[in-house]
Amino acid sequence: DAGVIQSPRHEVTEMGQEVTLRCKPISGHDYLFWYRQTMMRGLELLIYFNNNVPIDDSGMPEDRFSAKMPNASFSTLKIQPSEPRDSAVYFCASRDGTSGSFVGRGGELFFGEGSRLTVL
Amino acid sequence: AQSVTQPDIHITVSEGASLELRCNYSYGATPYLFWYVQSPGQGLQLLLKYFSGDTLVQGIKGFEAEFKRSQSSFNLRKPSVHWSDAAEYFCAVGASYGQNFVFGPGTRLSVLP
Known part of the structure; x- marks a missing residue:
């Protein structure tokens, strides 16, 4: 996989984009x-x-942030308008909630490598 | 709601020395506990997990952790640290219900040659 x-x-x-x-x-x-x-707030x-x-x-910090998942294989996180304080690394993670060793409640989180966002 | 503390922000050990990273949790029911490792510029990778049963859990890369209910702890250990173990380590607790995984603030491990 x-x-x-x-x-x-x-x-x-740039700010506002x-x-x-x-x-x-x-x-x-x-x-x-x-x-x-x-750094300040961790994960x-x-x-x-x-x-x-x-x-x-x-x-979700405020209305400038929105997220969608139109189908099982795709999700987006949108920031509009962006501000310098939004600078961070954004991680997506998924898990199987129906099987696995999590005592019948699914498995652990699998993380992506992250998107590093810098807003000037 | 659950919470996780990792008392050590930064730990430095010499290569070949033993390692113990501390993790304390707060949760009213049976916790599901995890240790993740994050190398610079990378995502989080699962080292090991505890759900039930044997309280000493073996993970990847030679790591192990011990669940101690009486101390609300889930400390991570490795008998001999390698330079490649330098990274950030996160302890996490999952709730019995719902999907709320709470992560600790992380412990940064530096390894001296």
Whole structure:
């Protein structure tokens, strides 16, 4: 399996521009997560989906952030307009919630390599 | 809600020395515990996990961790550290219900030659 695939790996943009980050989860995984990593706040869960449906978006910082999952193999995280404080590494992760060794509640999280966003 | 603490922000050890990274969690029910490693510029990779049963868990790259319910701890150990182990290490706890995985702040490991 190719693992979780994220693009772009690096994005540099100017304040006010729209940013779209993309994620392809592992095939067959029914949960998809978006995390943000910063030095100050560590790893923060932004939102997660189950079977393409957003379940918990309480971690999304504000209305400038939105996430979609139009199908089982693709998700986007959009920031519009972007601000310098959005600079961070954004990770996508997926897991199989229906099987695996997680005592019948699915397996562990598999992470992509992240998208490093710099907003000038 | 669960929480995770990793008391050591940065640890430096010499190559060949033993290693122990501390992790303490807070959760009212049976926790599901994980250790992940992150190399610079990379994503997080699972080292090992604990769900139930034997409290000493073996992982990849020669790592092991021991779950101690009485101390609410899940410390990571390695008997002999290699230079390639230099990375950031994250402890995480998963809830019995829902999908809330909570990660600790991480411990950065430096290895001296």
